[in-house]
Amino acid sequence: MVLIQIFLVFTIIAALIAVEAPSALSSIISLGAVGFGLSIAFLWLGAPDIAITQVVVEILTLVILIRATIGKGVTEIRGNESKTLLIGSLILFGLGSAFFANYLSAFPEFGKSAIDVFSETPSQFYLKFGLEKAGGANVVNDILLDFRAYDTLGEATVLFTAILGAITLLNKDVFFGEGGEK
Amino acid sequence: MLYRKAPNTHNWYSGYNKVINVEEATEKPKISKVVFVFAVTLAVWLLFTWPFAPVDWATIIAGSIISLISGTILAGVATQHPIKALNPVRYFWAACYVFALAWWVMVANLDVAFRVLHPDVPINPGIVKVKTKLKSDSAKTALANSITLTPGTMTVDLSDEGHLYVHWINISSTEVEEATREVVGRFEWLLRRIFE
Amino acid sequence: MSGMSPIVKTVTRWVSPFILAFGIYIALTGHLTPGGGFPGGVIIAGCFVLLTLAYGKEKVDGVFSLKSASVTDSLASLSFLCMGLLGYVFGRGFLNNFIQSGFPGKAFELLSGGNMPIINVAIGFKVGGSLFVVFAYLALFRAIEEE
Amino acid sequence: MLTYLLAFILFAVGLYSVINKRNLIKIIMGIIIMEHAVNAFLILIGYRISGKAPILEKGTSVTEFVNSAMDPLPQALVITSIVISLGVVALMVALAVRLYQHYGTFDITEIRKLRG
Numbered sequence: 001m002v003l004i005q006i007f008l009v010f011t012i013i014a015a016l017i018a019v020e021a022p023s024a025l026s027s028i029i030s031l032g033a034v035g036f037g038l039s040i041a042f043l044w045l046g047a048p049d050i051a052i053t054q055v056v057v058e059i060l061t062l063v064i065l066i067r068a069t070i071g072k073g074v075t076e077i078r079g080n081e082s083k084t085l086l087i088g089s090l091i092l093f094g095l096g097s098a099f100f101a102n103y104l105s106a107f108p109e110f111g112k113s114a115i116d117v118f119s120e121t122p123s124q125f126y127l128k129f130g131l132e133k134a135g136g137a138n139v140v141n142d143i144l145l146d147f148r149a150y151d152t153l154g155e156a157t158v159l160f161t162a163i164l165g166a167i168t169l170l171n172k173d174v175f176f177g178e179g180g181e182k
Numbered sequence: 183m184l185y186r187k188a189p190n191t192h193n194w195y196s197g198y199n200k201v202i203n204v205e206e207a208t209e210k211p212k213i214s215k216v217v218f219v220f221a222v223t224l225a226v227w228l229l230f231t232w233p234f235a236p237v238d239w240a241t242i243i244a245g246s247i248i249s250l251i252s253g254t255i256l257a258g259v260a261t262q263h264p265i266k267a268l269n270p271v272r273y274f275w276a277a278c279y280v281f282a283l284a285w286w287v288m289v290a291n292l293d294v295a296f297r298v299l300h301p302d303v304p305i306n307p308g309i310v311k312v313k314t315k316l317k318s319d320s321a322k323t324a325l326a327n328s329i330t331l332t333p334g335t336m337t338v339d340l341s342d343e344g345h346l347y348v349h350w351i352n353i354s355s356t357e358v359e360e361a362t363r364e365v366v367g368r369f370e371w372l373l374r375r376i377f378e
Numbered sequence: 379m380s381g382m383s384p385i386v387k388t389v390t391r392w393v394s395p396f397i398l399a400f401g402i403y404i405a406l407t408g409h410l411t412p413g414g415g416f417p418g419g420v421i422i423a424g425c426f427v428l429l430t431l432a433y434g435k436e437k438v439d440g441v442f443s444l445k446s447a448s449v450t451d452s453l454a455s456l457s458f459l460c461m462g463l464l465g466y467v468f469g470r471g472f473l474n475n476f477i478q479s480g481f482p483g484k485a486f487e488l489l490s491g492g493n494m495p496i497i498n499v500a501i502g503f504k505v506g507g508s509l510f511v512v513f514a515y516l517a518l519f520r521a522i523e524e525e
Numbered sequence: 526m527l528t529y530l531l532a533f534i535l536f537a538v539g540l541y542s543v544i545n546k547r548n549l550i551k552i553i554m555g556i557i558i559m560e561h562a563v564n565a566f567l568i569l570i571g572y573r574i575s576g577k578a579p580i581l582e583k584g585t586s587v588t589e590f591v592n593s594a595m596d597p598l599p600q601a602l603v604i605t606s607i608v609i610s611l612g613v614v615a616l617m618v619a620l621a622v623r624l625y626q627h628y629g630t631f632d633i634t635e636i637r638k639l640r641g
Contacts, residue, residue, distance in 0.1 A: 001528070001574070008531040008565070015535060015558045019542040024550060031554050038561055045568050046578045046595040048412035052404070053604055054564075056420040057611045060509065061557065063427060067516055068618045069550050072625060077548040077632045089544040093537065100533060110528050111574035113596040123571075123598045127591045131581055135478040136409030136491040139579040139594070143601040144414065145494045149473040152497075153462070155605045156455060156504060162612035163508040166619035170515045223399050230403055240488045248402045252395045259429065259441055260395045323388035340384055412580065416608045486583055505608060512615045519622060 001111065007041035022078070024069050032062045049140050211257035218264035220253035262320075266377075275375040282372060287332055294333045294351065308353045309338060310361040312346050314370060321377035328369050335365055382432050390432040397425040405502030409491040415498040419505025426510045435517055444514050451507030458500040461493050528569055536562035549621045549631040553614065560610045564603045571596030 011034045018030035035058030042051040108117045115123050126147060130139040134146035144152050227245035231238075266272065297305055316322050326337040326346060334351040341347070348365055355361055405418025426447075430438045465474035478492025488495070539562060542555030572595065579597040581590055621631065628636050 004569075004572075005528055005531060008528065008535065011561070011565075012531065012535050012538060015538040018554055018558070019538060019546070019551065027551070027554065031557060034558060034561055038565055041565065042568060045572050046576050047568055047571075047600050047603075048578050048580075049414060049417070050564075050568065050600055050603055050607070052412055053414075053417040053420070053607050056417050056424065057607050060420055060424060060427065060513075061611060061614055063431070064513060064516060064615060064618055065550070065553075067513075067520060068622050072631065077630075086545055089540075093540065097533070097537075104526065104529060107529070107570070110526060110569070111572060113571050113573050115591075115596055116573065123596045124591060126597055127579065127594055128587060130597075131485060131587070133478075134409075134475055134491065134494065135482055135485065136494050137486055137581040138409050138411065138414075139581065139597040140600045140604065141408045141414050141494060141498070143597055144604065145409075145497050146475045146478075146492075148601065149462070149497070151601075151605060152501065153458070153473070155609060156458065156501065158609050159505065159508060159612045160451075160455065162609070162616045163512050166512050166612075166616045167515050169616075169619040169623050170519050219395050223395050226396055227399060227403070230400070231407075238488065244406060244488060248399050248406070251402070252398045255442060256395045256398060259433075259437070260391055319384050319388045323385050326385050337385075412578070414604065416604055420608070420611070509611065509615070512612075512619075516615075516618070516622070523626065 004041055004044055007037050007044070011037040011041070025066070028062060028065050028069070031065070032058060035061070049138070211254075214264045215257040215261050216253045218267060219257045219260050220249045223249040223252045262318075272376050275372060279372045279376060283328060283331070283369075286368060290332045290334050297351065305351050306353050307349070307351050308356075309347055309349050310353060310356055310365070311358055312348055312362045312366050313358055314344050314346060314362075314366055316344075316370065316373060316378065318377055321373050324377065325366065325369055325373055328373075329365060386432050390428055394425055394429055397428070398422060401425060401506065402499065402502065405498050406495055407488065408498045409494045410486065410488070415501030416505055418498070418502040420509060422502060422506030423509035423513070426506075427513050430514065430517060435514065435521070438514075442510070444511060447507045447511045447514070450503050451511065454500045454502075454504035454507065458497055458504065461497055461500070529566065532562050532566040532569060535565065538562075547632050547634055549624065549633060549636075552633070553617050553621065556617070557610070557614060560606070564606060567599040567603050567606075571599040 014030050014033035014037060018027045018034060021027035021030060035054060039051045039054035039058070042048075042054060108114070113123070114121050115127075126139055126143055130142040131137060134142035136142045136146075224245055227249060228242075231241045231245065297303065314322065314325060316325060322340060322344075326340055329335050329337045329346070329348060336349045337346055338349050339347045346366070348361075350361075350365065353361075354364060401418045401421030401424070403418075404413035404421060405415050408414035408418065426438060426442050429441065462473040465471050465476050468474075468476040468480065470476050470479070475492040475494065478490075478494075482492070483490035536559055539555045539558030539560075542558065543552050546552055546555065573593075575593075576595045577593050579594040579600065581587075624636060625631055628639055630636065
């Protein structure tokens with residue numbers, strides 16, 4: 001448990017460096033440190049599927065961000081937004097933390113999931129009948145592809161739409177003919 | 183003037199197809215390349231799936247299909263002269279090279295440890311230019327990686343004319359011939375027998 | 379974008395088939411070991427992204443062009459949907475695991491899990507194709523910008 | 526409780542970056558950090574002390590597995606969310622690159638001034 005907290009503190013420090021570093025390249029690399037620290041934390045939290053996905057996705061995110069920003073005038077931009085926005089956002093943040101603290105008291109304490117607290121949960125059903133009904137030993141994949149396959153279909157749709165939007169943005173002129181900039 | 187007009191991009195997608203280097207792109211992979219990549223990938227697949235049953239036909243058939251996909255897509259990139267891999271003499275020299283490299287790495291380790299622990303720290307670091315007679319890219323890559331793997335020397339860059347720039351912890355000579363004999367000579371004769 | 383030094387090119391050349399095979403392996407055996415369609419797909423995309431970074435997009439275009447990446451993406455999505463619709467044909471319902479309830483395989487083996495491995499591989503190719511397309515478009519856009 | 530709070534602090538760092546920075550790339554990075562924080566929070570909810578990964582091994586009985594495995598439901602949701610976040614990051618980067626091409630800067634205050 002202490003190990004997990006150490007990794008989370010590491011990610012917080014890396015995130016602060018990523019936000020505050022003046023150079024674009026160093027802040028992107030610190031963002032990579034956030035992702036890789038989290039993936040090790042996922043491994044300790046008993047989620048190897050997510051650790052693998054996190055590592056691989058983090059690498060591709062870094063490559064995309066570096067290809068998009070390198071050689072552009074990112075580093076000259078210093079300074080913050082106006083003071084009024086900061087004060088307003090601080091007030092909103094205080095309200096949000098109050099709500100979060102309120103709901104946190106209703107959570108089961110750390111280290112106990114819903115399986116331990118309630119007697120009948122969906123997770124228990126999935127764990128019990130995963131091998132029997134879906135046939136796979138990996139219960140996470142059983143949920144993804146059998147019990148909740150509609151989620152995966154929706155996910156594929158969202159990914160398709162996001163990629164389509166990106167491609168349309170990148171070659172607008174092909175879709176709208178010549179002079180799409182007007 | 184912060185507003186910048188977009189570059190003339192209206193036909194860059196259609197123009198993109200013309201940019202392709204036709205000579206490289208249209209080159210069809212030969213059947214020997216496909217077979218070579220298929221065989222190597224299948225061997226690695228069998229290593230992946232070792233913990234499964236000793237003879238699991240479903241796994242082996244799936245591995246064959248995947249190796250075929252991998253071979254047909256990537257054979258043009260992955261290998262250049264697959265016929266060379268059939269020569270058993272090369273494997274003998276490669277086995278020799280592993281032991282020789284281990285010995286040189288050990289000797290260089292002791293040398294660097296001596297230099298670091300000595301009270302005077304007798305180092306003379308710098309970058310030297312060395313020359314190699316090896317022609318193929320694979321041999322050059324193996325040479326550069328072997329030099330980097332040996333403690334005390336590290337390859338910095340590889341030029342097109344067959345020159346390597348090596349960072350060396352204790353330069354004995356800045357002459358190209360002298361440095362070549364010291365840094366490259368011991369690897370080169372073995373690597374030529376393996377790769378060329 | 380002319381590519382990187384010969385050392386990077388050679389090492390990329392050697393490892394690329396194994397990365398592709400490893401991506402498909404992660405996707406195919408997702409129901410037995412950690413992994414699944416999503417990480418496998420990202421690894422498949424990563425193989426071609428690595429080739430693009432090392433060799434430049436012209437060389438990769440002869441291997442895995444933008445058009446074939448789009449076709450892979452669409453075909454994989456279609457096969458996922460077809461696996462869902464086949465559930466109707468077997469009289470069970472959309473996206474039902476009809477193979478597992480019809481002819482269940484032996485547990486802990488590759489052929490268990492019914493149509494899960496098929497859908498996993500389809501998702502893998504779908505994710506890989508679409509992510510490679512978006513990366514290739516970003517690289518293309520940058521190359522045009524630099525001209 | 527402290528572990529949940531750490532995930533919340535990570536979320537707050539991302540929110541600070543989104544609200545307070547002028548650089549478009551820093552804003553995208555703030556959104557990525559917020560996604561990471563939410564994923565970590567969902568996984569922390571499913572954690573059980575001395576639990577194992579929800580992958581059945583040969584020889585373990587099902588009741589033993591139910592008593593010792595982590596909660597698989599948040600993991601299945603998060604694995605979907607991570608890949609979607611990659612697609613969304615690609616969309617945001619495409620938008621930022623297009624804005625850079627149009628205005629010549631990543632500074633949002635400049636972009637706000639130069640309409641059209």
